[in-house]
Amino acid sequence: MKLDGADLPPPILFDVNEDLQLPKSKGSYLCAEEGMTIVRQFLEQYYHLYDSDNREPLVNAYHNDAMFSVTSAYPPGQSSTTSSKLVNYITDSRNLIRVKDSTRRQRFLYQGKMAIVACLSKLPKTQHDPLSFAVDLTLFTPQLISISVTGLFMERGLSKNQALRSFSRVFMIVPFGDGFCIVNEQLFVTNATDEQRKVAFQTQVPVVMPPPTPVVVPVAAATSPQSVLMDDNAKQQLAESFAAQSGMNVCWARKCLDETGWDFQRAMFVFTELNKQGTIPAEAFIK
Numbered sequence: 001m002k003l004d005g006a007d008l009p010p011p012i013l014f015d016v017n018e019d020l021q022l023p024k025s026k027g028s029y030l031c032a033e034e035g036m037t038i039v040r041q042f043l044e045q046y047y048h049l050y051d052s053d054n055r056e057p058l059v060n061a062y063h064n065d066a067m068f069s070v071t072s073a074y075p076p077g078q079s080s081t082t083s084s085k086l087v088n089y090i091t092d093s094r095n096l097i098r099v100k101d102s103t104r105r106q107r108f109l110y111q112g113k114m115a116i117v118a119c120l121s122k123l124p125k126t127q128h129d130p131l132s133f134a135v136d137l138t139l140f141t142p143q144l145i146s147i148s149v150t151g152l153f154m155e156r157g158l159s160k161n162q163a164l165r166s167f168s169r170v171f172m173i174v175p176f177g178d179g180f181c182i183v184n185e186q187l188f189v190t191n192a193t194d195e196q197r198k199v200a201f202q203t204q205v206p207v208v209m210p211p212p213t214p215v216v217v218p219v220a221a222a223t224s225p226q227s228v229l230m231d232d233n234a235k236q237q238l239a240e241s242f243a244a245q246s247g248m249n250v251c252w253a254r255k256c257l258d259e260t261g262w263d264f265q266r267a268m269f270v271f272t273e274l275n276k277q278g279t280i281p282a283e284a285f286i287k
Helices: 033-050 056-061 102-107 113-122 194-199 225-229 232-246 250-259 264-277
Strands: 062-072 126-140 145-155 164-176 179-191
Touching: 033 056, 033 126, 033 145, 033 179, 033 264, 056 062, 056 113, 056 179, 062 113, 164 194, 164 264, 232 250, 232 264, 250 264
Parallel strands: 062 179
Antiparallel strands: 126 145, 145 164, 164 179
16 A cells, blocks of 8 residues: 555556356367367377387378477476486477577477487387376368377386476377378477376376377378279279268269368368368258
8 A cells, every 4th residue: 555655556456246257267178179089099199109119100290391399497496406307308408598599499490200200219208197188279270280288297217216297299280191290399398396296197107008000191292192093983982981971962072082182081171171161062962
């Protein structure tokens, strides 16, 4: 009310009803509900490979010209002398506030799938806690998908007191062939807070499973191999199957498949997005 003996002006208040209830916070956000299955499959298979003892198969997950960077910092109140050290991440950290030299900034920006996987392979072996994941699907179009993932992981094999880390990861992925590939990725790693430690790995940490066949595939040629190998009879059967699942007539089903290189999954993805936008003409559904 007073400062240095002088009366202060009346406090600024907000004309808001004190009984007003704010919307409940959500752990994850999906800009498009139909993207949930694709995102789940992508993340499950990516982290199966990432948590394995060999990350080299992840080379198939990245575009030939993909870009990747990692940043790291200690949480407020923590430092290298008071908490688990982050040296494995800070060494290559592309923190633009700290890294002023343009040459070092360029060196810490990994370009190309081979360079990216080489960097990922240098990082400590991990075991992620899927129950800690919060996933935000912020962009979902036939051309580009943006996924933000936050959660917790444990470093394996370093010592009996395994370090618990908190991470945030942003993937920019594009559909291609039978799956997807990453064109840009940013990884941030820090130490877990005391609150996060209390809820981490509430279930027993599973044994690292062998990596399955990844859903992610590299971008190669512009022409899909399906359209090259399929004859007219096979294309007709695929068109009839696509028509049955999409509700369109066979003519429009062939048109959609032809424009997507006869890739059934990609064609269904494009159809779902365009149908949601209401841009598919009514005659496409007349049989």
